[in-house]
Amino acid sequence: MSRSAIRRSTRAALCAAALCAAALTASPAAADQPDPSYSYFGGLAAELTAPGQPPPGANDWSCKPTAAHPNPVVLLHGLGNDTVGWNTLSPVLANAGYCVFTTTYGVGALGPIMGAVTPVATSAQQISDFIDGVRAETGSDQVDLVGHSMGGAVPFYALNHLGAAPKIDHYVALGAPLHGSTGLAGLQPLLESTPAGTELATQCGPCQLSPGSRVAVDLNPDPAIAPRIRFTTVVSRYDEIATPWTTGLLDGPNADNVVLQDLCATDYTEHFELPADPVAVRVVLNALDPAHAQPVSCTVVLPFAGPPIR
Template structure:
């Protein structure tokens, strides 16, 4: 028999002996580390928006390995109070957790979606069920643009509104949720642009996309993707 073949067989025998001895002593053999489970994602659009606003990010997250069942987006009547919309956010988050079996979800929002989802977090028990929360171009401290419309939700988005005063009172980023915001100095809808920034959040200034273009920016997507990992 060729010496190389003999050496190979002796090596295999030694490995078998070690494995047998390890098992008989009850010693666990090393296992490859499992990839950490990712939280399912709930997307919440803004005023007069729709679920289709998320088409770009939805496709990008699919490309990153998220399954259709691990994401949810929905439409709602954006003229109603953000407090009422928050009830819909809660229902959607509860349904996504029940569907996936996940203990928590991540919430990614655009524009006014940041307000109603924050109300869910602060006042409807969401702090216990959300891991990461993202506001993209959100009027977290109001926007002058809302002075030009009369919907209940628009009145709530006006700087100095009673709704915003209640939402932002005390800790703007309560609980153990990871808060992140993305805002643009060229946002034509959020005025002032820095309204999106929250105390206690990771606040990221983008280059110069417009309000809707924030949702189709590869740079914004990549930042949000890394934030919710």
């Protein structure tokens, strides 16, 4: 057997193992999902009480997409894991009738508590393999992607370099450092001031996305590379990680850019609250099902905590 064949067989085995493990920890049926908290703190509480478990509504491997929602939805977390990142949106989507799947990709030295830290190419391959697994299990040709932070940026590598474009229908990115970030990703110049730091920078996915870096250029966040995909970006002017906040915007006829404060001036969400923000959640639902889009209800959204009363 050739080396390439061995790599393909190993990759398929790893993917199958991941699917089996996820099936054993699948969440209850969508109808059993509690009302989400719409707060980043809710995700933290879920990680403390049930570490390593998928968020409510996710990873029911018996779920089959319906005519109303023909594409399974793959949720891709940012720096952290799927338990924390999707504690709100996963049950919302499941209750709306979607088949929802999540995985903690890019795990490093801290284990599953902290994903999205491996090199961008490594994380992209894991994401691509997971998408293939979801498609195989659900019998779907395509998936819809919703990614937060690194989870919204890394899939562009898969589009450009791993042949993922035909497998994706809608692509929604929340607070993604699409064009690099001067925030956390800006650590790379500091790390590269020493030989040990230089080596670390090559193994740190977020560190690789300094504006203008080779990896940021390779990411090539250009909607024109996949003109059939409908891209939606959701950003906050108060984002403290994906900076400047305009890094999360795309340019192209198949891209819609949403600035939360243009919809709701009292939305003060920053980077971490973004996937739990009720305003952003409605934008995601509308992006995934534009034929049944509903008006966005403006409300006060506090950093990390979400709406004070809901």
